[in-house]
Amino acid sequence: MPYTLKTTLTLDVGAGSITELNLVVTYTATKGTPASYADPGSPDEIEVQTVRIVGQDDLLDRDVPGWLDALICDDEALKHSLQEDWQEKLEEAAERRAEDRREAQMMGNR
Numbered sequence: 157m158p159y160t161l162k163t164t165l166t167l168d169v170g171a172g173s174i175t176e177l178n179l180v181v182t183y184t185a186t187k188g189t190p191a192s193y194a195d196p197g198s199p200d201e202i203e204v205q206t207v208r209i210v211g212q213d214d215l216l217d218r219d220v221p222g223w224l225d226a227l228i229c230d231d232e233a234l235k236h237s238l239q240e241d242w243q244e245k246l247e248e249a250a251e252r253r254a255e256d257r258r259e260a261q262m263m264g265n266r
Contacts (some may be wrong), residue, residue: 158182158205161241165234167227179228180217182206185242202238204229 161181168177182205191197207220207228220228227233 158184159242159245161211161238163234163237165228167224167229167231169227177228177247178210179220180208180210181228181234181238182243183238185238200239202235202242205240216247 159182161183162179163181164176164178166174166176184203184205186201186203188198188200189195207225208217209220210217
């Protein structure tokens with residue numbers, strides 16, 4: 157299932173030139189596996205699907221050129237933001253499921 161993160165990223169695009177970009181990043185995430193005695197496990201995997209540049213008012217919406225896409229996708233701050241965003245989405249889903257179970261139990265007790 158693809159997820160979307162709207163974020164701002166500051167990049168050094170070379171020759172001391174720093175630019176700030178408003179981005180919409182679409183990504184997929186796969187839950188890793190815990191380590192066990194027989195298996196070292198695997199970390200969660202985040203894979204960027206698309207990156208689009210948007211303006212402050214979302215009127216500008218364009219694809220990112222290939223060279224810039226590579227810089228963005230390799231950015232450690234973006235990778236961290238995507239991991240945090242996905243973890244938040246997992247927590248929200250768990251909270252919704254727990255709330256649904258509580259509501260179902262309350263309805264069953266009536």
